Amino acid sequence: MEIFTPRLLEEAAHAFADRLATGKLVGAFVAGSGISLAAPGWEKGPETPYAEVFPFPVFELPGHTPTVTVWRRGDAELLVFNGRFHLYQGYSAAQVAAIPRLAGLLGSPVYVATNASGSMDRAALPGSLVVVRDHLNFQGTSPLMGEWIRWRPPTFPDLTDAYDPNLRAVAVRCAREAGFAVTEGVYVATLGANYETPAEVEAYRRMGGTVVGMSTVQEVIAARHLGMRVLVLSLATNMAAGIAGRPLTHTEVLEAGEAARARLQTLLQGLVAELCSGGA
Numbered sequence: 001m002e003i004f005t006p007r008l009l010e011e012a013a014h015a016f017a018d019r020l021a022t023g024k025l026v027g028a029f030v031a032g033s034g035i036s037l038a039a040p041g042w043e044k045g046p047e048t049p050y051a052e053v054f055p056f057p058v059f060e061l062p063g064h065t066p067t068v069t070v071w072r073r074g075d076a077e078l079l080v081f082n083g084r085f086h087l088y089q090g091y092s093a094a095q096v097a098a099i100p101r102l103a104g105l106l107g108s109p110v111y112v113a114t115n116a117s118g119s120m121d122r123a124a125l126p127g128s129l130v131v132v133r134d135h136l137n138f139q140g141t142s143p144l145m146g147e148w149i150r151w152r153p154p155t156f157p158d159l160t161d162a163y164d165p166n167l168r169a170v171a172v173r174c175a176r177e178a179g180f181a182v183t184e185g186v187y188v189a190t191l192g193a194n195y196e197t198p199a200e201v202e203a204y205r206r207m208g209g210t211v212v213g214m215s216t217v218q219e220v221i222a223a224r225h226l227g228m229r230v231l232v233l234s235l236a237t238n239m240a241a242g243i244a245g246r247p248l249t250h251t252e253v254l255e256a257g258e259a260a261r262a263r264l265q266t267l268l269q270g271l272v273a274e275l276c277s278g279g280a
């Protein structure tokens with residue numbers, strides 16, 4: 001039995017709007033795995049813990065309280081989520097999708113997600129940024145299951161161009177202008193919480209996958225269902241199992257990300273500027 005219902009989500013969105021978001025949302029940003037977004041020139045609001053926003057129990061690791069923050073400039077607002085819900089933590093697909101749905105109900109026209117992934121493409125070395133152009137969902141679930149399918153139209157949303165071609169082009173251009181390269185690729189989503197076997201990685205690669213990770217696609221499906229334009233930037237923190245030729249460690253995944261974070265930050269800032277000027 002799903003205890004997180006559409007009604008609870010809508011109540012949470014109303015409460016959030018009354019308390020925190022009063023202006024015109026330009027976009028919602030979700031930062032995964034140690035990635036953070038700072039918006040120079042914007043005024044940062046309070047960091048509100050997810051436990052105060054979402055109507056279900058939020059698991060916290062010591063020292064890592066996931067929070068949402070509204071950044072303001074004039075009456076323009078950015079919604080910045082630090083941390084996300086994962087299926088492998090035991091959240092349902094609908095709970096994982098609560099972040100984009102909250103953003104959508106608050107009126108955000110754009111949903112930008114970042115994540116960490118393993119590269120299955122020998123040309124995308126650790127530290128590469130991949131602009132996601134499509135996905136393969138191997139998570140075996142959808143945030144539209146159950147009562148969420150009757151919540152809002154469309155019933156069977158189309159996922160052609162789920163990853164907005166204009167936003168992708170802006171991301172590629174911002175990277176070029178900042179002097180670094182990004183590739184476009186296909187994100188393969190697995191359930192986790194284990195890394196893949198070499199045989200799985202080989203199969204995903206042959207199916208057209210570029211990078212593999214354990215998040216984001218439930219969010220993308222929910223965001224598209226609500227009509228938001230989506231951009232996903234994936235930071236390849238390691239070569240996927242079997243490609244590196246040695247076992248993976250979580251420490252390696254966390255550390256490899258450090259070097260590329262500044263570039264990701266630059267890209268996100270360029271994107272915010274484009275969204276505000278209407279160029280995206």
Ligand code: HPA
Pocket residue numbers: 116117118119195196212213214237238239240241248253
């Ligand atoms: N596989 C799955 N998820 C990941 C990886 C990986 O190799 N690296 C970072 N997140």
